[in-house]
Amino acid sequence: MAVVQVIPVMIPDLGEEEAQAAAEAIRSGWVAQGPRVARFEQEFAAAVGAGHGVAVSSCTTGLHLALVLLDIKPGDEVVVPSLSFIATANAVRYVGATPVFADVELATGNLTVETVDAVRTERTRAVIAVHQGGVPFDTAALRKATDGWGIGLVEDAACAAGSTAYGAPAGTGARVAAWSFHPRKLITTGEGGMVTVDDADAAVRLKRLREHGMNVSAADRHAAKQPVLEAYLETAYNYRMTDIQAAVGLVQLGKLAGLVAQRRQLAARYQELLADIDGLVPVRDPAYGQTNYQSFWVLLDGFRTGRDEVLTELAAKGVSARRGIMAAHLEPAYADVTPGPLPVTERITRESLILPLHHRLTHEDQDHIVGVLRELATR
Numbered sequence: 001m002a003v004v005q006v007i008p009v010m011i012p013d014l015g016e017e018e019a020q021a022a023a024e025a026i027r028s029g030w031v032a033q034g035p036r037v038a039r040f041e042q043e044f045a046a047a048v049g050a051g052h053g054v055a056v057s058s059c060t061t062g063l064h065l066a067l068v069l070l071d072i073k074p075g076d077e078v079v080v081p082s083l084s085f086i087a088t089a090n091a092v093r094y095v096g097a098t099p100v101f102a103d104v105e106l107a108t109g110n111l112t113v114e115t116v117d118a119v120r121t122e123r124t125r126a127v128i129a130v131h132q133g134g135v136p137f138d139t140a141a142l143r144k145a146t147d148g149w150g151i152g153l154v155e156d157a158a159c160a161a162g163s164t165a166y167g168a169p170a171g172t173g174a175r176v177a178a179w180s181f182h183p184r185k186l187i188t189t190g191e192g193g194m195v196t197v198d199d200a201d202a203a204v205r206l207k208r209l210r211e212h213g214m215n216v217s218a219a220d221r222h223a224a225k226q227p228v229l230e231a232y233l234e235t236a237y238n239y240r241m242t243d244i245q246a247a248v249g250l251v252q253l254g255k256l257a258g259l260v261a262q263r264r265q266l267a268a269r270y271q272e273l274l275a276d277i278d279g280l281v282p283v284r285d286p287a288y289g290q291t292n293y294q295s296f297w298v299l300l301d302g303f304r305t306g307r308d309e310v311l312t313e314l315a316a317k318g319v320s321a322r323r324g325i326m327a328a329h330l331e332p333a334y335a336d337v338t339p340g341p342l343p344v345t346e347r348i349t350r351e352s353l354i355l356p357l358h359h360r361l362t363h364e365d366q367d368h369i370v371g372v373l374r375e376l377a378t379r
Helices: 016-028 035-047 059-069 087-094 113-117 139-149 200-209 218-223 243-274 307-316 343-351 363-377
Strands: 052-056 077-081 098-102 124-130 152-156 176-180 193-197 280-282 296-300 352-355
Touching: 016 243, 035 052, 035 193, 035 243, 052 059, 052 200, 059 087, 059 152, 059 176, 059 193, 059 200, 077 087, 087 098, 087 124, 113 139, 124 139, 139 152, 193 200, 243 280, 243 296, 243 363, 296 343, 307 352, 307 363, 343 352
Parallel strands: 077 098, 077 124, 124 152, 152 176
Antiparallel strands: 052 193, 176 193, 280 296, 296 352
């Protein structure tokens, strides 16, 4: 029996250069948070148009610190999309606040001013808006609205490195944004994340919060000529990144522009190949920005075959696709939450799937994938 070669949904672009960078960090003797982390923070912040970067252990911990920075507490409400990886809502619970689920728009999968306003109450203290799958939300509109309402805006940019909004990187102008370097993202450090801010004082506090509340970092103590007696200014966390991870991240950051360009070319080819298949609506750029196509999803809009059957058929033909973005309010962890109507969220999570897109995907792979979908459309 012939073995079916599988086309993976995602492959991280890691190679010898990353291996050498990690090895050099190990040989240096500085493997914990140190000079490579500081350099990665500076270069990543510059790449996304932010004043300061603060490296952390994951995007999830970055979201947690962002809410601590905004002084979100028990009794407060934070509006979040249910249509997001569950970490977005979980971060709200980490600070004892209440996540309030808002619906999203169909075209982008993102929150809008209108969907947030529909669930906003006098207890709302912040919004976490997600650049879903790399598709930027309307930053200008939502930043203006939250400023007008007097509430904080945290930008969950886990998937958005390399995306743009209004001609600038997605993180430009964000009060606070959190980023992910998980292997599913365009650039990876294995695990890891970053928080970006423009305010220098906010960056100082974030660095303190990620390192047990210490008023001086290990790197600064090491560089000092005289003994340094640190103080612990507040109860905080151990959310640090290692220099080994940062060494890999620096190499990955240098690849970002090329990876985005390649993914956008492959996404455009998908869109062209899928254009004449009835019942499939592929993700596209919004009018105000460009996506990095961290994920390429299609919505089944009257397609002849149900989503789960499509996934099963693709798998049988050697294609590793995935269900669309999850809806947190449908998971057991949020069974105690009764949200208002979320019709668009539930439609997207029920009727969408993610197709393979990565640096090793060939035109022949795409032709095969689309061929399976075309066959299903004509059954």
